[in-house]
Amino acid sequence: MTRTISYAQAICEATAQEMERDERVIVIGQGVDDFKGFVGTTKGLVEKFGHDRVMDTPLSEDGMTGVAIGLALAGLRPIHTHIRMDFTLLAMNQIVNIAAKSRYMFGGTVKLPLTIRTVIGRSWGQGAQHSQGLHSLFAHIPGLIVVAPSTPFDAKGCLIASIRDDNPVIFVEHRMAHLSKGIVPEESYTVPLGKARVLSPGNDVTIVGVSYMVVECLRAAHRLATAGISAEVVDPVTLNPLDSETITESVRKTRRLIVVDTAWTFCGMTAEIVAQIAERLPGTMVRRLGYAPVPCPTTKNLENLFYPNATTIAAEAHQLVRGQPWEPPHEEAPEIIEFKGPF
Amino acid sequence: MSALREKLYRSLYRIRRVEEEVVRLYPTDKIKSPVHLSIGQEAVSVGVCEALRPDDIVFGTYRNHALYLAKGGDLNKMLAELYGKATGCAKGKGGSMHLVDAAVGVMGGSAVVGTTIPQAVGYALALKLQRRSNLVVSFFGDGGTEEGAFHESMNFAALKKLPIIFVCENNFYAIHSRQEARQSAVDICKLARAYDMPAERIEGNDVLAIHDRVGTTVRELRDGAPGPRFFECMTYRWKEHVGPADDYQGGYRSYDEARPWVEGDQVKWIGQMLDQATRERIEKEVETEIAGAIAFAESSPFPAPEELYTDVFA
Numbered sequence: 001m002t003r004t005i006s007y008a009q010a011i012c013e014a015t016a017q018e019m020e021r022d023e024r025v026i027v028i029g030q031g032v033d034d035f036k037g038f039v040g041t042t043k044g045l046v047e048k049f050g051h052d053r054v055m056d057t058p059l060s061e062d063g064m065t066g067v068a069i070g071l072a073l074a075g076l077r078p079i080h081t082h083i084r085m086d087f088t089l090l091a092m093n094q095i096v097n098i099a100a101k102s103r104y105m106f107g108g109t110v111k112l113p114l115t116i117r118t119v120i121g122r123s124w125g126q127g128a129q130h131s132q133g134l135h136s137l138f139a140h141i142p143g144l145i146v147v148a149p150s151t152p153f154d155a156k157g158c159l160i161a162s163i164r165d166d167n168p169v170i171f172v173e174h175r176m177a178h179l180s181k182g183i184v185p186e187e188s189y190t191v192p193l194g195k196a197r198v199l200s201p202g203n204d205v206t207i208v209g210v211s212y213m214v215v216e217c218l219r220a221a222h223r224l225a226t227a228g229i230s231a232e233v234v235d236p237v238t239l240n241p242l243d244s245e246t247i248t249e250s251v252r253k254t255r256r257l258i259v260v261d262t263a264w265t266f267c268g269m270t271a272e273i274v275a276q277i278a279e280r281l282p283g284t285m286v287r288r289l290g291y292a293p294v295p296c297p298t299t300k301n302l303e304n305l306f307y308p309n310a311t312t313i314a315a316e317a318h319q320l321v322r323g324q325p326w327e328p329p330h331e332e333a334p335e336i337i338e339f340k341g342p343f
Numbered sequence: 344m345s346a347l348r349e350k351l352y353r354s355l356y357r358i359r360r361v362e363e364e365v366v367r368l369y370p371t372d373k374i375k376s377p378v379h380l381s382i383g384q385e386a387v388s389v390g391v392c393e394a395l396r397p398d399d400i401v402f403g404t405y406r407n408h409a410l411y412l413a414k415g416g417d418l419n420k421m422l423a424e425l426y427g428k429a430t431g432c433a434k435g436k437g438g439s440m441h442l443v444d445a446a447v448g449v450m451g452g453s454a455v456v457g458t459t460i461p462q463a464v465g466y467a468l469a470l471k472l473q474r475r476s477n478l479v480v481s482f483f484g485d486g487g488t489e490e491g492a493f494h495e496s497m498n499f500a501a502l503k504k505l506p507i508i509f510v511c512e513n514n515f516y517a518i519h520s521r522q523e524a525r526q527s528a529v530d531i532c533k534l535a536r537a538y539d540m541p542a543e544r545i546e547g548n549d550v551l552a553i554h555d556r557v558g559t560t561v562r563e564l565r566d567g568a569p570g571p572r573f574f575e576c577m578t579y580r581w582k583e584h585v586g587p588a589d590d591y592q593g594g595y596r597s598y599d600e601a602r603p604w605v606e607g608d609q610v611k612w613i614g615q616m617l618d619q620a621t622r623e624r625i626e627k628e629v630e631t632e633i634a635g636a637i638a639f640a641e642s643s644p645f646p647a648p649e650e651l652y653t654d655v656f657a
Contacts, residue, residue: 026472052472057499058495058498058499058502060495060498060499062461062491062492062495063461063464063491063492063494063495063496063498063499064461064495064499065461066458066459066460066461066462066464066465066492066495066496067461067462067464067465067468067496067499068465069461069462069465070461070462070463070464070465070466070467070468070469071465071466071468071469072465073450073462073465073466074400074465074466074469074470074473075469076469076472093455093458093492094458094461094462094492097453097455097458098453098458098462102451103654103655103656103657104436104654104655105433105436105437105441105451106433106437106441106443106445106451107431107432107433107434107435107436107437107443107654108434108653108654108657109432109433109443109444109445109451110443110445110450110451111657113657142655143655143656145656166656166657167656167657
């Protein structure tokens with residue numbers, strides 16, 4: 001039976017199914033029990049499971065992350081939510097110095113089955129502190145698993161896998177992805193962490209898209225097809241551990257690599273992926289796209305220049321493959337046009 | 344009463360002697376770990392832990408040798424950990440600041456001040472949600488009360504009425520910086536009361552008073568009274584902040600300040616309450632145990648090279 005639900009609903013369903021299956025799973029975060037249900041991702045949970053298992057928190061990102069760690073040390077399996085990754089910065093000490101390191105520095109005597117959900121990326125007009133994609137900061141740290149599913153199917157499967165994982169997982173959700181719809185099986189299932197997906201095959205260039213950027217990469221691939229260029233689009237899904245195998249096999253075929261991130265490129269996921277391919281396939285032609293190297297402006301015309309989009313990705317790929325510039329007609333992403341919040 | 348004093352003395356004497364042995368061994372460079380010694384402060388950990396059950400949970404700081412031992416942490420594994428051996432409580436990969444013995448409720452120490460306080464609160468939340476009868480005690484220093492995470496923890500613990508006892512070991516210093524130079528309120532119990540938390544200050548590093556007051560609180564919480572509770576225990580660090588030496592010549596403090604604390608040494612105080620035969624028996628047993636632990640650490644192997652990569656993930 002195929003049915004279509006949104007990414008946000010898929011997260012909600014994954015959470016509810018795991019909470020039914022395992023009474024140790026609890027959700028804790030700002031507003032998880034309010035009428036908006038964290039953009040729908042926790043809607044209905046408090047009615048079903050009660051306030052002890054769907055718990056609102058004070059505005060204490062640092063302290064509450066420590067609390068989530070304490071819950072995990074005591075044998076519960078908490079899902080701790082941060083409304084935005086920009087705010088998760090307040091929790092870096094607990095995440096980097098404790099969550100990532102506890103199992104190692106305590107000689108394997110403890111485990112932290114903790115999932116931290118956090119939201120990145122553009123909608124429009126949110127500005128510099130409401131738009132960041134800082135997932136590479138977490139991917140940099142040994143001891144953290146970082147997963148960034150881009151489709152509702154992967155959102156549900158990856159979240160179930162993350163909750164069942166006995167390690168700290170940073171679960172990265174792009175805010176535009178929350179609204180996107182896709183086919184999602186009703187039954188419980190897992191998507192294995194650490195495996196990339198080849199979303200559409202091609203021969204001329206590999207385009208790797210991080211998180212929701214993969215949607216823009218697919219749009220770019222359609223545009224490129226009109227110019228006779230066949231692009232292979234790859235979704236890493238998990239950022240760390242990275243499935244370098246799958247990406248390498250693709251680039252072995254196409255010999256050209258573009259990596260697109262919803263983040264700055266300097267010291268980011270694009271740098272890591274390009275470096276790994278350079279080590280495995282020396283001489284590969286590479287390009288990286290990401291945020292402009294500035295804080296994000298709020299005014300629409302500058303904001304449009306700040307983010308990569310299908311047009312700029314297609315232009316970059318064309319330059320890489322044909323050695324010539326190309327300006328395909330720009331179409332704004334419909335979800336950006338329609339977007340009215342939540343921010 | 345004398346049974347209690349024997350237990351207190353054994354614990355106090357044992358910790359003191361372990362720390363003195365660490366001082367003695369340090370110049371051999373076999374202990375490859377920065378050590379933040381508990382000498383002078385043992386009474387706080389001992390007084391509190393003697394009032395706890397084995398299944399109660401404690402979280403501490405990087406100055407955790409006393410807490411680890413007072414709560415029942417394995418002595419062999421502690422010394423092996425300081426030596427960096429594979430038989431250490433953290434397989435040699437944590438060192439002095441990250442001693443852990445989860446089997447007896449000693450959760451791992453953290454080097455970053457204030458970091459274990461919210462974790463202790465989270466653990467207490469889990470105990471309350473699961474309706475368990477064991478408790479959590481969160482130890483931190485006077486410096487820890489300045490960290491934002493302390494206040495976030497206090498607020499949440501009070502909000503949820505959690506089964507947790509906060510114990511501030513006030514030794515007046517954060518490294519070399521005096522409390523008066525760092526805190527506007529100085530009265531730490533006042534901070535706790537700002538969160539509507541019952542708070543009590545215990546003077547003089549008095550192990551019997553600490554055991555009595557904390558013990559009463561433990562009984563009240565186990566009988567169903569809501570937490571949290573707060574104790575500020577005045578104490579004094581004899582040695583330098585990190586390392587085995589004295590630092591009274593450093594200029595930030597004088598031995599005149601230390602003298603009353605040294606004269607009021609709880610190890611000596613409780614010891615002289617026991618009859619000589621009992622005291623000597625305890626001391627002999629402890630010395631044998633410590634010598635055995637040192638031999639264990641000396642003879643244990645270092646971790647294999649592959650251990651660099653193990654235990655990152657479960």
